[in-house]
Amino acid sequence: MSNFVRRIPEGPPGGDDRERLVCADCGYVAYENPKIVVGSVVVEEDRILLCRRAIEPRHGFWTLPAGYMELGETTEEGARREAWEEARARLELDGILAIYSIARIGQVQIIYRAHLSEPGIAAGPESLDVRFFAWKDIPWDEIAFPSVRWALNAWKAGHPGVAGNPVEDLRGVAGL
Structure with a gap:
């Protein structure tokens, strides 16, 4: 050793x-080095796919289908794999929505815009429940991570390019 x-x-x-x-x-x-997280804001008929976490951290809270990249896969492949693992969802990616640098926890998050390429969702092994929510029905008090809220707000704002860390939210900064 x-x-x-x-x-x-x-x-x-x-x-x-x-x-x-x-x-x-x-x-x-x-x-x-920082870990790369990939995920998606999956939208069908103006409703957004959220997954209730069956794992820590934040067990029982709602998140986007997202997780750590694996060696040997592209960011796109990782985002599609995570959607399958968490929501049994097959995705078509529509481009990058946001890139977040979260230095305090050593993560870079790449979040895609996406929609289902095949109908149907179901909870995978990392989810207690998966559902599509209308904007007004999103369980905001039960959102797992700040970056989920950031990505949802970037999608709602119709951000034309790639969104980054909100300047008013310092939780991505090192030491906070």
């Missing part, structure tokens, strides 16, 4: 300036 210590790796002047996990025996640097 390697003996990792947290320190600034040795290297050329002006090189790495952050503490990293470095093997004290061989000098191998174990980089810790």
Whole structure:
């Protein structure tokens, strides 16, 4: 088993300036980088697909079909896979809605606009329930994460390009 210590790796002047996990025996640097989350705002007849989480964090709260990318898949493939795993939904992606940088938890979230490519949804193993909600019926007090609210608001606003972190909501900033 390697003996990792947290320190600034040795290297050329002006090189790495952050503490990293470095093997004290061989000098191998174990980089810790942000995780990429992919998901979708799935809309059918002006109703939005939400999934009630069957897993932590935020068990029982509503979220978009989304989750961590896997190695060997594109962001599009990941978004479609997550929709299948959580809502048994087959999707057609309509472009990127938003990219959120959430430094405090080491995530970058890529959220697509989407619609069903085949009819039908059902709760997958990571969901207690899945439903389409009209805007006025969204359970806002039971939304799992701030970025879900951001994405829903970006969709509702008809954001013409790719939305980013709301400037008025500092929860994506490091240290908060």
